[in-house]
Amino acid sequence: MSSKSFWQSGHRPTLIMAFLYFDIAFMVWNMLGPLAPIIAKQLDLNPAQKGFIVAVPTLAGAVLRLVNGLLVDRIGQKVTGALGQIVVMAGLAVAWHFGVSSLEGLVAVGVILGFAGAAFAVALPLASRWYPPEHQGKAMGIAGMGNSGTVLAALFAPMLAKAYGWNNVLGFALIPLAAVFVLYMIFVKDSPHQPPARTTSQYIAGYFKMLGEGDAWWFILFYGVTFGGFVGLGSSLPSWYTGELAMTPVHAGYATAACVFAGSLVRPFGGALADRIGGIRTLSLVYMVAAALLAAISMAPVNFVVMFPLFFAVMATLGIGNGAVFQLVPQRFRHEIGVMTGLVGFGGGVGGFYLASSLGLAKQWMGSPAPGFLVFSVLALIALAGLTSVKKRWRTTWGAAIQGVQI
Numbered sequence: 001m002s003s004k005s006f007w008q009s010g011h012r013p014t015l016i017m018a019f020l021y022f023d024i025a026f027m028v029w030n031m032l033g034p035l036a037p038i039i040a041k042q043l044d045l046n047p048a049q050k051g052f053i054v055a056v057p058t059l060a061g062a063v064l065r066l067v068n069g070l071l072v073d074r075i076g077q078k079v080t081g082a083l084g085q086i087v088v089m090a091g092l093a094v095a096w097h098f099g100v101s102s103l104e105g106l107v108a109v110g111v112i113l114g115f116a117g118a119a120f121a122v123a124l125p126l127a128s129r130w131y132p133p134e135h136q137g138k139a140m141g142i143a144g145m146g147n148s149g150t151v152l153a154a155l156f157a158p159m160l161a162k163a164y165g166w167n168n169v170l171g172f173a174l175i176p177l178a179a180v181f182v183l184y185m186i187f188v189k190d191s192p193h194q195p196p197a198r199t200t201s202q203y204i205a206g207y208f209k210m211l212g213e214g215d216a217w218w219f220i221l222f223y224g225v226t227f228g229g230f231v232g233l234g235s236s237l238p239s240w241y242t243g244e245l246a247m248t249p250v251h252a253g254y255a256t257a258a259c260v261f262a263g264s265l266v267r268p269f270g271g272a273l274a275d276r277i278g279g280i281r282t283l284s285l286v287y288m289v290a291a292a293l294l295a296a297i298s299m300a301p302v303n304f305v306v307m308f309p310l311f312f313a314v315m316a317t318l319g320i321g322n323g324a325v326f327q328l329v330p331q332r333f334r335h336e337i338g339v340m341t342g343l344v345g346f347g348g349g350v351g352g353f354y355l356a357s358s359l360g361l362a363k364q365w366m367g368s369p370a371p372g373f374l375v376f377s378v379l380a381l382i383a384l385a386g387l388t389s390v391k392k393r394w395r396t397t398w399g400a401a402i403q404g405v406q407i
Contacts, residue, residue: 010130013187015142018123021081021188022146024180025119028088028173029057030150032110033235033356034157034256035166037242037249039106042166047243049103051360054235055353056110061117062349068121069342070203076190077129081122085181087115089174096171109170119146120345128330128341129191140326141271147322148264150234154257158238158249206339215332215394216340218386219325220347222283225383226321228351229290229376233315234260236356240369244302255304259311263319270323279328280391286321287384290314294377298370332394351379 032039033054040050064084071080091112100109127143160169210216237259241252274282293314300306325344333340359372 009132009135010127010139011189011191014130014189014191015127015139017184017187018127018143019146020180021085021184022119022123022143023149023152024176025085025088025116025123026147026149027152028092028149028177029061029113029117029119030153030231030235031113031157031169031173032057032106033150034154034238034249034253035161035169036235036239037252038158038161038166040239043101043103043106045103046364047239048360048364050239051236051357051363053103053106053110054239054360055232055356056107057113057117058231058235058349058356059353060111060114061120062114062346062353064114064118065121065345065349066207066342068118069339069345070200070207072122072125072341073194073339074200074203076194077122077126078184078188078190081119081126081188082181082185084115084118084122085177085184088112089177089181091115092170092174092177096167096174099167100170117349118345120348121342124326124341124345126188126190129193135275138268138272138275140330141268141323144271144322144326145264145267147230147267147319148261150231150260151257151264154234154238154253154260156253158253162250203339206336207343210333210336210339210343215390216343218390219329219332219340219344221386222347222383223322223325223344224347224351225290225376225380226283226286226318226325227345227348228353228355229294229380230260230263230315230318230322231348231352232355232359232376233311233318234263235352236359236369237311240359243363244369245304245307255308255311259308259315262312263315263322266316266319267323270320271327272323273320274324274327279324279331280387280394282324282327283321283387284384284391286317286324287380287387290317290321291377291380291384293317294373294380298372298374298377 036050036054068080095109100106123143123146124140127139131139157169160172237256238252241247241255242249270282293310297310300310329340329344355376359369362372363369
């Protein structure tokens with residue numbers, strides 16, 4: 001264990017930029033969620049189509065995280081992040097210049113936004129590799145707090161769309177993207193603690209090797225519930241507020257921003273809590289509380305006074321879980337953190353895609369998104385059962401080898 005304090009360890013400028021880069025990337029990744037009510041009205045989309053366009057960036061980001069997980073170990077975190085930012089800026093510039101007026105065009109934009117979502121697999125290794133095991137929860141929590149970018153999207157995208165049209169929001173997004181790109185190139189530095197260089201075929205084999213590890217699948221499931229729930233709700237709440245409560249897109253953005261802010265703010269707390277009482281104990285509490293809240297959401301009367309506190313609480317709970325998962329991942333897979341961040345991030349993205357699209361389908365087929373919330377509650381209980389089944393083995397095998405760090 002290092003005798004240095006958290007702020008004496010690692011590289012502070014890189015940690016701060018990992019957060020800022022992830023924050024703006026997350027803002028862009030989630031833009032279609034707050035814009036969906038406006039876009040759906042203009043393009044006459046049904047609830048299932050609206051849920052789908054919101055979910056596409058999430059799925060694209062999940063797949064691209066696998067690519068980034070490979071690249072951060074192959075060419076370095078800084079270069080990988082820079083390439084992703086260039087792709088996003090170029091894609092948004094083209095979409096803004098030519099305009100988007102069809103469902104197919106929206107899907108293409110969603111794929112481009114997926115490159116921003118893949119920043120997850122860059123920002124977390126960028127921070128993680130600078131810090132020793134006893135500070136992993138805090139470092140990953142601070143970098144991961146960049147998911148607060150969803151707050152910025154929820155607050156500003158509807159207002160800008162109302163004033164200038166939703167297509168011009170794509171152009172406005174280029175301003176913070178360009179500013180952060182410049183700062184990123186100046187201040188970010190890869191950690192000297194990098195894994196040994198391997199060929200591309202070895203990295204691909206590394207993914208298959210990790211998929212042969214039972215623990216990897218558990219982490220994919222655990223993050224699929226915590227992060228998947230967080231990002232799926234963050235993308236879907238604007239449509240829920242406008243569709244179920246007839247709120248304006250701007251007011252729905254305010255309500256969504258408050259809920260997302262809660263989940264983002266507590267992510268470092270989740271990592272720190274996991275450092276203090278153990279990641280397994282923290283996650284167990286998260287899944288129990290999240291399952292109860294999601295079940296309550298599916299059955300509660302549909303009014304703002306009841307539903308807003310429930311959404312606020314479940315987003316905060318899932319945010320704590322996000323920090324706790326990534327307190328555990330570097331301990332179990334420290335030398336494969338790039339590959340595992342990609343795999344676990346993929347699981348989170350798939351979870352978000354499932355939740356966002358299932359809420360739209362439930363609304364389309366059953367007249368209410370409530371069944372979608374209930375099914376996700378069951379998934380949280382499955383994650384709890386899985387965690388309970390492996391916790392004894394984890395504590396007596398790999399956890400026991402990490403002195404001074406509770407799991």
